[in-house]
Amino acid sequence: xxxxxxxxxxxxxxxxxxxxxxxxxxxxxxxxxxxxxxxxxxxxxxxxxxxxxxxxxxxxxxxxxxxxxxxxxxxxxxxxxxxxxxxxxxxxxxxxxxxxxxxxxxxxxxxxxxxxxxxxxxxxxxxxxxxxxxxxxxxxxxxxxxxxxxxxxxxxxxxxxxxxxxxxxxxxxxxxxxxxxxxxxxxxxxxxxxxxxxxxxxxxxxxxxxxxxxxxxxxxxxxxxxxxxxxxxxxxxxxxxxxxxxxxxxxxxxxxxxxxxxxxxxxxxxxxxxxxxxxxxxxxxxxxxxxxxxxxxxxxxxxxxxxxxxxxxxxxxxxxxxxxxxxxxxxxxxxxxxxxxxxxxxxxxxxxxxxxxxxxxxxxxxxxxxxxxxxxxxxxxxxxxxxxxxxxxxxxxxxxxxx
Amino acid sequence: xxxxxxxxxxxxxxxxxxxxxxxxxxxxxxxxxxxxxxxxxxxxxxxxxxxxxxxxxxxxxxxxxxxxxxxxxxxxxxxxxxxxxxxxxxxxxxxxxxxxxxxxxxxxxxxxxxxxxxxxxxxxxxxxxxxxxxxxxxxxxxxxxxxxxxxxxxxxxxxxxxxxxxxxxxxxxxxxxxxxxxxxxxxxxxxxxxxxxxxxxxxxxxxxxxxxxxxxxxxxxxxxxxxxxxxxxxxxxxxxxxxxxxxxxxxxxxxxxxxxxxxxxxxxxxxxxxxxxxxxxxxxxxxxxxxxxxxxxxxxxxxxxxxxxxxxxxxxxxxxxxxxxxxxxxxxxxxxxxxxxxxxxxxxxxxxxxxxxxxxxxxxxxxxxxxxxxxxxxxxxxxxxxxxxxxxxxxxxxxxxxxxxxxxxxxxxxxxxxxxxxxxxxxxxxxxxxxxxxxx
Numbered sequence: 001x002x003x004x005x006x007x008x009x010x011x012x013x014x015x016x017x018x019x020x021x022x023x024x025x026x027x028x029x030x031x032x033x034x035x036x037x038x039x040x041x042x043x044x045x046x047x048x049x050x051x052x053x054x055x056x057x058x059x060x061x062x063x064x065x066x067x068x069x070x071x072x073x074x075x076x077x078x079x080x081x082x083x084x085x086x087x088x089x090x091x092x093x094x095x096x097x098x099x100x101x102x103x104x105x106x107x108x109x110x111x112x113x114x115x116x117x118x119x120x121x122x123x124x125x126x127x128x129x130x131x132x133x134x135x136x137x138x139x140x141x142x143x144x145x146x147x148x149x150x151x152x153x154x155x156x157x158x159x160x161x162x163x164x165x166x167x168x169x170x171x172x173x174x175x176x177x178x179x180x181x182x183x184x185x186x187x188x189x190x191x192x193x194x195x196x197x198x199x200x201x202x203x204x205x206x207x208x209x210x211x212x213x214x215x216x217x218x219x220x221x222x223x224x225x226x227x228x229x230x231x232x233x234x235x236x237x238x239x240x241x242x243x244x245x246x247x248x249x250x251x252x253x254x255x256x257x258x259x260x261x262x263x264x265x266x267x268x269x270x271x272x273x274x275x276x277x278x279x280x281x282x283x284x285x286x287x288x289x290x291x292x293x294x295x296x297x298x299x300x301x302x303x304x305x306x307x308x309x310x311x312x313x314x315x316x317x318x319x320x321x322x323x324x325x326x327x328x329x330x331x332x333x334x335x336x337x338x339x340x341x342x343x344x345x346x347x348x349x350x351x352x353x354x355x356x357x358x359x360x361x362x363x364x365x366x367x368x369x370x371x372x373x374x375x376x377x378x379x380x381x382x383x384x385x386x387x388x389x390x391x392x393x394x395x396x397x398x399x400x401x402x403x
Numbered sequence: 404x405x406x407x408x409x410x411x412x413x414x415x416x417x418x419x420x421x422x423x424x425x426x427x428x429x430x431x432x433x434x435x436x437x438x439x440x441x442x443x444x445x446x447x448x449x450x451x452x453x454x455x456x457x458x459x460x461x462x463x464x465x466x467x468x469x470x471x472x473x474x475x476x477x478x479x480x481x482x483x484x485x486x487x488x489x490x491x492x493x494x495x496x497x498x499x500x501x502x503x504x505x506x507x508x509x510x511x512x513x514x515x516x517x518x519x520x521x522x523x524x525x526x527x528x529x530x531x532x533x534x535x536x537x538x539x540x541x542x543x544x545x546x547x548x549x550x551x552x553x554x555x556x557x558x559x560x561x562x563x564x565x566x567x568x569x570x571x572x573x574x575x576x577x578x579x580x581x582x583x584x585x586x587x588x589x590x591x592x593x594x595x596x597x598x599x600x601x602x603x604x605x606x607x608x609x610x611x612x613x614x615x616x617x618x619x620x621x622x623x624x625x626x627x628x629x630x631x632x633x634x635x636x637x638x639x640x641x642x643x644x645x646x647x648x649x650x651x652x653x654x655x656x657x658x659x660x661x662x663x664x665x666x667x668x669x670x671x672x673x674x675x676x677x678x679x680x681x682x683x684x685x686x687x688x689x690x691x692x693x694x695x696x697x698x699x700x701x702x703x704x705x706x707x708x709x710x711x712x713x714x715x716x717x718x719x720x721x722x723x724x725x726x727x728x729x730x731x732x733x734x735x736x737x738x739x740x741x742x743x744x745x746x747x748x749x750x751x752x753x754x755x756x757x758x759x760x761x762x763x764x765x766x767x768x769x770x771x772x773x774x775x776x777x778x779x780x781x782x783x784x785x786x787x788x789x790x791x792x793x794x795x796x797x798x799x800x801x802x803x804x805x806x807x808x809x810x811x812x813x814x815x816x817x818x819x820x821x822x823x824x825x826x827x828x829x830x831x832x833x834x835x836x837x838x839x840x841x842x843x
Contacts, residue, residue, distance in 0.1 A: 016830065020735040027728045035721070063518045065506050065578060065634060150647055182643045255506055255518045273795055274611075278714060285721055288432060289728060295425050296732035303739030359608065359713055 007332045017300050018336055025340025025376055028293045030347035033372040034355060035282045035289075037364050042279045045201050046272050050096040051161070051194030051212075053131030054264045055233040056087075058240040059098055060247045061260035062225045069224035072251055073123075079250035080227055083242045085235040090126035091219035092228050094118075097267040098260055100198040101226070102151075106181045108168065117164055117211035118197035119181075121152065122228075123219040127159075129230045132214065135162065137175050137190030140216045144189075148222040152184050156215045159190035163210035186213070199271070225254070236263050290375075294383040301329065301387035305394075312391055313398030322392040329388035330381060337380035341373045348372070404760070405767065412768035419740065423772070426736050430776025433729030434816045435783025437722040442788060442808045444719050446801045447614065448711050451593040452701060455533060458495075459701040460662050460673070462488060464681045465692065467641050467656070472694030477656045478601035479638040484684070485658040489525065493676050494662035498528040499624045500598050501658050505631045507620065508576035509564055521577065522618035523627025524598075529555075531663045532598065537561075539571035539586035542623055546585075550625045555586040560619040575620065580630045582622065591617055594801050595710050597701060598661060601638065603708025611712045614798035674698045730823045733772075737827040741765055748831055749839025761832040769824025770817055777816025784812055 011018045060080065064072055073091055080089045094101040102119035122130070124145055137159065146153035165174035165188070174188045195212040217223050227247070231239040240263055248256050262270075305312075312325055348369065355361040416423045450456050464484050465476035480488070489499050505521040528534070529541040542553045554575060561570055574581045595613040603610055622630065633648035637655035644653035664670050674696075681693035699707060741748075748761055784804060791802040804812075 016826070017735065017738055020731060020738070024728060024731045024735065027724070027731060031721070031724055031728065038717075063504075063506070150643060150645075184643075255516050257518065270795070274714070277794060278718075281718065282721075285436075285725055288436075289725060292429055292432070292729055292732050295429070296735045299422065299425065299736040299739050303743060306743065355717075359717055 004331065004335065007328065007335060011332065011335070014304070017304070018339075021297060021300055021336050022340035022343065024293055024296050025337050025380070026344035026347050028289055029341055029344025029372055029376055030351045031289055032286060032375065033348045033364065033368045034351050035286050036372075037352070037368060038355075038361065039279055039282045039286075041361070042275050042282075046275055046279070048196055048200045049194045050196050050264075050268070051132060051192060051210075052096055052264070053230070054096075054268060056230050056236065057095065057130065057264040058229045058231070058236055058243065059095055059261060059264065059267065060227040060229065060243055061098070061257040062227075062247060062251055062254040063257055064225055064251060064254035067224070067251070067254060069219070069221040072254065073219045073224050075250045076227060076247050079246040080229060080243050083229075083239055083246050085231045085239045086243070087230045087232070088125055088129045089230075090129040090228050091123040091223055092126050092130070092226055093121045093223060094198045094226065095120075095130065095228055095264060095267075096196050096198055096200070097264060097271040098198050098226075103197075104181045106179045106186075108179050110180050115164070115167060115211055117160075117213050119152070120195065120212060120214045121148070121217045121223055122214065123217060123223065126216075126228065127214070129228050131230075132159070132195060133193045134159065134190050135193045137188070139190070145216045145218045147220060148217045151222055152215055152217060154183070155185045155187070156217075157189040158186045158216075159192050159214045160188055161192050161195050161210045161212050164212060165191055167211065186215070226260075236265075290379055293376075294379055297333070297380060297383035298387060301333070301384050302390065305329070305387050305391040308391070309394055309398055310401075312394045313396055313401075316394065316396035317399040325394070326388050326392040329384055329391055333380045333384040333388075334377065337377055341376055344372075344376075345369055404763070408764045408767035409771065411764055412771045415740075415744070415768055416771065422736060422740055426733055426740075426772050427776045427779060429729040429733050429736075430773060430816055430820055431779035431783055433726035434777060434780030434812060434819070435787060437719070437726040438780060438784040438808065438812045438815065439787030439791070440715070440719040440722040441811075442784065442804055443715055443791060443798070443802055444711065445808055446594060446803075446805075447715060447798060449594065450702060451595060451597045451705075452532060455663075456701040457667075458663050458665050459531065460494070460664055460670070460698050461701070461704045462660055462662060462673075462677045463697040463699075464488075464677060464684070464690070465695050466684075466690060468691045469641055470692060470695065472692050474695060475604075476695050476697055477639060479656040480658045480660055481654075481656050482651045482658060483689070484680075485660050488660055488677070488680060491676075491680075494673055495665050496527040496531040496663040498525045498531055498661050499658060500524045500528065500661060501624065501627065501635065502599060502618060503627065503631050503635050505620070505634065506578050508578075519620065520618040521627060521631060522621045523624045523631075524621060525624045527663075528598075528621075528661075531661065532593070534591055535589040537587045537589045538569045539584070542585055547623045547625065550629055551623060552580055552582045552626060552630075553585045553623065554582040555588065555621040556584055557588045557617060557619050557621075558590045559616070561587045577620065577622070577630050578634075582626075582630070588617075592801070593617065594798065595705065597705060598659065600705060600708050600710060601659065603710060606709075608709070608713025610708070610710055611714070611796050611798060613708075613710050614796075614801065616797075616800075670698070726819065730819055733820065733823040734826055737765075737769060737824050738830060741827045741831040742834075744831075745834050746839050748834045749836040752834065752836040753840055758832040761834075762828050765828035765831050766821060766824055769820045769828065772824075773817040773820025774813070776820060777813040780816050781809070781812045 077089050080086060100118060103116050104119055105113045105116045107113050127140060144157045169177055174191055177188045179186050194210060196210055197212050229239060229243055244256060244261055352364040452459060463476045466481040466484055467477050485499055489497050501523050503521055504518055506516050507519045508516045525547050526541050526544055537558060542551060546553055561567055570584050570587060573584050596615055596617060600613050635648050635650050635657060637650055637657045640653060640655035642654040644650055644655055650657050664673055677698055678696045681690060681696045684690040685693040751761060788802045788804060792799050
């Protein structure tokens, strides 16, 4: 075990350089922990569960201004069903990661708005086509589907996500419960495991994670133009290509929205592109940061080794082994890095505080600190290894020169 | 002396190449990262109407029956309030603005119909916002009143449909109406698309959509309402509209009114006018409250909406923090580099060089490192901006280095390295000559 006292005494004579390394470690600690935390947050969003069978789904979106909805639906669904490989087709208003189509504020008592969920609407077969998983309640029956007035039927039996049910009626059985949106009335008859809104994390309140409602509607004037196709994942790209042509041919007066007429995996990749870039950037910053910090340590440590050649020679001459010298520099580095980490923890929380204030970032969990400390200790030891080995190879004969 | 110091600096940099490369790299990477992100901030946070913005205002009244005087009014106006305030013509210029998606049939150019965004505004829009014309010009106030079937198109659309020729007088088909082109714009790319900014406080920081390009077709306001009836989107409604997309008499807010007031002394009068209007409407029973009217100027409105995307701001902070760490690192490396030459310093001091002279010598060396680092940092900035232009964000095409930011790159690099060199240089010039000479 190395004795720390002589190291501390030596460091006291190099206060500036010591402080610089410690400061660098402290800053690195603060940025490292917070950047990692941001990355984890982004990754969690990237892996959001959509609640639909993404890999087998594609979307066809037709903009048809002035079309008769019923007529358009009939022509297009017939044409889409005829595409080889299509397992089912349904009219919907949106799917996860496509353009959103139905945010509306709701109340439990006609009076106080309580939340703004996304209303998915779909015609017969939509639940099966999307692959929505029901965990409680009953399936939709023929007479649950009604003609909409403008937007939805006056009274609708709906499914809600488990997360949204928990938000509205914490700890209660949501089945049979009611809620309102303007003049529209809803009754919960089923609960879904998952169904994310089309734009997860898209600025509808930070807790609006999975607030979705699925409402059955008979396609027509208020529900037309957006069709979800189901096919085997391997067929999907070809099916989509042919479906686009078929839809355009079936409705020549409509405008095919190419941006939205994609497979759901494509829509998902597109939706999260920004977040992925952010993750890449944060990771780049972390790597560059660790590299710069390590190089700084190497630079200063080699300087110290060179400055202390004579002292090292003397120590060697009076009996210190190579291992002693090596351990001396390693212990010195450990001490400095530890001091840096101590300051860094304070900085880390300060930075996290600032981020929480301005960027809706949650509080940094405590376990990031020991992990960050371990990484920095490891980095410091790695960086100091080469200079320390160099120091250990100083021959004792140096002591005899030109004193 | 400067030349001699420069000479010494070059000599010193050549002597320890690894250390030099490390320092130049640190400065270059730090500068590259921070200048890339700062350039984006600079481009996105700038004044979209320099010289004019302080005379542009955005009046707001609150028609929402559930609103309260203590709350902010809704971000847009209902039809009646907007048209009332507009037709009173109390400001020097005023423009109603609304956007909608429309089917553009370009049979003349032999292309299939497309969905595109249409801007509908009253004619003051062009003069108020200094919109530049290449061919033709804006429509007249009579055209506004007569709901004339005329249109102004952007340079982009003119290139696409008419290969950039003078297309004034030709017709486009918007939905089911033929409209005559009366003007073609020069390339016009306000940043942000300020006249359509709203709802920023609900965007959760994801405001990059405020930086999209202007709409391709611009029609007179009332013409647009007729041509594209049924396709208008509300900002919000407090009750369901009877006919979605037709909002003239609906309990919805969906219109923006911009006014220009040239004389600063008249602003208070207009503010009072807006407040009086709201009070009048309350007295008439149309509003439930009238105490929260607003008249923000353009930059105030952009601030209120937090137009700078929070991602961009976060990246800028990260990059600056990174530059800070690079600098601390450089202080350490310079310290090592300078003190390693203690013998040389001792010799110079013994031969009569003053402390100031030694200090200057090392500052020149730091500055030189900064200059070289700045050059590489500039290349990295260009690369970073190129990378941003490849991204699928609305402001991608804006990400270019302008002259002020180019200058700032070098200025920042040199001043950063001078700052970093200061402490080591002070240390170096305190070297005691006698000690060093003894050990030479």
